[in-house]
Amino acid sequence: MTIGVPKEIKNNENRVAVTPAGVEALVAAGHSLSIQKSAGEGSGFLDSAYQQAGATIVETAAEAWAANMVMKVKEPIESEFQYFRNDLILFTYLHLAAEPKLTQALLESKVTAIAYETIQLPNGTLPLLTPMSEVAGRMAVQVGASFLEKPNGGKGVLLSGVPGVRRAKVAIIGGGVAGTNAAKIAVGLGAEVTILDNNLDRLRQLDDIFGYQVSTLASNSSTIAQAVKYSDLVIGAVLIPGAKSPKLVTEAMVASMETGSVIVDVAIDQGGIFETADHVTTHDNPTYVKNNVIHYSVGNMPGAVPYTSTIALTNATLGYALQIAGKGYKKAFADNAALLKGLNTFEGSVTYKAVADVYGYHF
Ligand code: NAD
Incomplete structure (x- = not known):
């Protein structure tokens, strides 16, 4: 052929x-x-x-x-x-x-x-989408860490901290392919990582994979509000197959974050999970600030690598x-x-x- x-x-x-x-x-x-x-x-x-x-x-x-x-x-x-x-x-x-x-x-x-x-494989997974979610999940932490730096507009927090100074808190909402890959990198860089998912079996698997290196939380509006408020970096990685992403993080939750914190909405290609992340950005101009929080919502993250x-x-x-x-x-x-x-x-x-x-x- x-x-x-x-x-x-x-x-x-x-x-x-x-x-x-x-x-x-x-x-x-x-x-x-x-x-x-x-x-x-x-x-x-x-x-x-x-x-x-x-x-x-x-x-x-x-x-x-x-x-x-x-x-x-x-x-x-x-x-x-x-x-x-x-x-x-x-x-x-x-x-x-x-x-x-x-x-x-x-x-x-x-x-x-x-x-x-x-x-689609018999177990429901999408083998030709998975690699791009792996790339985007891993990148999410890399770009999040970069925008937390002061010269890039962030609050000036190093993910790993140093001896005597606290580590950065990273919350990952959605513990599927992108979320798990984000967690790997965030853990590797020494952050304090929390993963939220509404699928308890998935949280059990994540607990088996990461042990005590991550905290897992059943996702609901109360746990999301708490995790978002106290995080330096929040990553949105939820997917409901075939549907628009649910707006799980309200503007009030975003407003509760400290000035210079960072949001990376990986799920923006399906509409995004942050009420404040209302448009897709490009690699030429990847971020904007709302409620004093930096929003990164690039629709084709893998295109950067x-x-x-x-x-x-x-x-x-x-x-x-x-x-x-x-x-x-x-x-x-x-x-x-x-x-x-x-x-x-x-x-x-x-x-x-x-x-x-x-x-x-x-x-
Ligand atoms: P996935 O299906 O592997 O994982 C999604 C996870 O979200 C699942 O574990 C599911 O249980 C969880 N979830 C569903 N509802 C939830 C809720 N209410 N609270 C918490 N968790 C919930 O999907 P994936 O492959 O990781 O993709 C995640 C998103 O990333 C998708 O929207 C995908 O299109 C997007 N994506 C974006 C880019 C980009 O460049 N921006 C690249 C690749 C993938």
Whole structure:
């Protein structure tokens, strides 16, 4: 099969869908790769590395899109719709429930569109979303620590403290993938860490993982209010699958924090859990201050570390790409129910229930 990898053109998107190592594996399996010129540059992968791995570098997006299967990172934007055709397999993040124009374009051109974010294992986990939550969770503590520094507007607290001075208090609301990864880094940096989750079994697992290095609290408005008030850094990492995030932290709770404290709302891509975090920010201008508290609410945190994020993403996508390209999508779907869950549009119909429901399509 021919596989095309266009350069990402969304603002500030430096990731790329396949690494040179991924190219090597796909070429070894007998496939031909067309990588658009400089597609990997933002992630630190030069055209020469792709060539060495066996890919052909093509000048234009059109040449990359001409392949049997196109692999991308972000959902196509309008200027890319012209490349859609009925024998194209598109394998990328799609988020169709929030993308009516893209959905329409995929249906009209009868693209076979497989969304990374809806591939789902039998245990309910989303293997192609997990790596980005890992990255964002780990980054949340790194950026939080940085904005606690005085020159960055923070209250001037070092996460670990020093002998004779208290450690910083970090509260993490939501103890799933992002929250657990945030906890790992916060514990590693020596902070006093509290994790709040409303799933008691999850809190038991976290207690087993971290032992006495973290405190766990059953999440409710009273425990959240207490934890927020006394924390230097609060990280929002709640997810209710398929729904907007609940506003668990009220403006009054934020106002109760000390001046110069920091909030990192990782869940902002689903609407955010802080009443005061009312808009998505960008890496160019990541923070704003409300109630004397610094708010960081970047919607694509992994975009700041494209080298790590690209490798983490392709580690997760490559196995599925090999199955689709090796067996053809029909056999790959028949053999792998998790992959079939990724199919969002096929022969002009929506084939993923949550997306069909949003647009009132028959499913
Ligand atoms: P996850 O499903 O692994 O974890 C979510 C956790 O929230 C679960 O443990 C769940 O029990 C808990 N939860 C649900 N309701 C709660 C409540 N009322 N109080 C406390 N906890 C509650 O999800 P995840 O993969 O860790 O993702 C977390 C969020 O991070 C999502 O919104 C995801 O989209 C977002 N995310 C953002 C970025 C970014 O760049 N901003 C990147 C990756 C992921």
